Amino acid sequence: MPLIRWEGRRCGRWIAGAVTAVLLAAAVALTAIVFPSVAATTCPGCYGLERLRPGLYAEPGQAPDRRRHVSEVVEQANGRVRDFFGGRRSSPDVLVCLSDDCYRRIGGGGERGIAVLNRSVMLSPRGVDPVIASHELTHVELHARLDGAEVPQWFDEGLAVLVSDDPRYLAPTGDRCLLDAPGPLPATLDDWLRAASADPRLYAKAACRVSRWAGRNGGKEGVRALVERLSAGQPFPAIQAAR
Structure with a gap:
């Protein structure tokens, strides 16, 4: 009887390991197909x-x-x-x-x-x-x-335009805003993707808001300080359009 129980446990572990391996392989294959x-x-x-x-x-x-x-x-x-x-x-x-x-x-x-x-x-x-x-x-x-903190998608995209110095959406010098954006901008990724597919100027609008905020708040250093505050748990500030 002890031998039978030991063999049963060993068999159970083998089956569990085999099932786990199959499930992992299936998950990897599904990821490769779907994503x-x-x-x-x-x-x-x-x-x-x-x-x-x-x-x-x-x-x-x-x-x-x-x-x-x-x-x-x-x-x-x-x-x-x-x-x-x-x-x-x-x-x-x-x-x-x-x-x-x-x-x-x-x-x-x-x-x-x-x-x-x-x-x-x-x-x-x-x-x-x-x-x-x-x-x-x-x-x-x-x-x-x-580090897990969230920012509105328009800030994420506008900052990427600013860092990349994208001439399609930024003026070369001075006030780099090409297209003012007085109203709200898409805050979620889904909303951004929908809006950007309909309005290719959306990147310029987001870049305008981020570049002007950076200009009023210490440039690169101000952006870095903001990100540090956000990572420490402070809420995202109400950044409004400004001339």
Whole structure:
């Protein structure tokens, strides 16, 4: 009897382990099918990307000058983020596709780039540019510094425009506002995505509000101080449009 009970327990543990392994494999497979971008940023090599250096992966088979261009773009983008925030607290992997087929394979859509779960960044062929790359890297850096605190989506996007110095949505000098936004701006991600698809000027509106607030509150240092206060649990201030 003791032997039978011991064998039963061992068999039960084996079955439980096998079931757990099957469930984990199923979960991984489901993630790869339903959320390929998450799977790709978790295992870039599983999607055919090669490592150019730690944290940077690109579509393979590229000429040396093109590989060098990818590295230079990402380094410039990292520099913009580092300079604005006075250092880095995030170190996201960056996945770069140089063909549309590659970008679709890793879960990309029509965007130029995207931050995945605020931990990694994917760039499309149209996003291999310091502006686009630094925009997405800013999202990751901001959320690393917020440490779970929330900000309105318009602030998240407007700050990314400001850090990336995007000439599409910012004036080159002085009051950098190109399009004033006197009314409310979308606060949630879902609302932002819906509004931005209907109004491509929304990024300029958000950038206007963030850049003017920064101008009145100490520039980069003021933004960094705000983020620190938010990460400490203080509520997001009522930032209004101002001339």
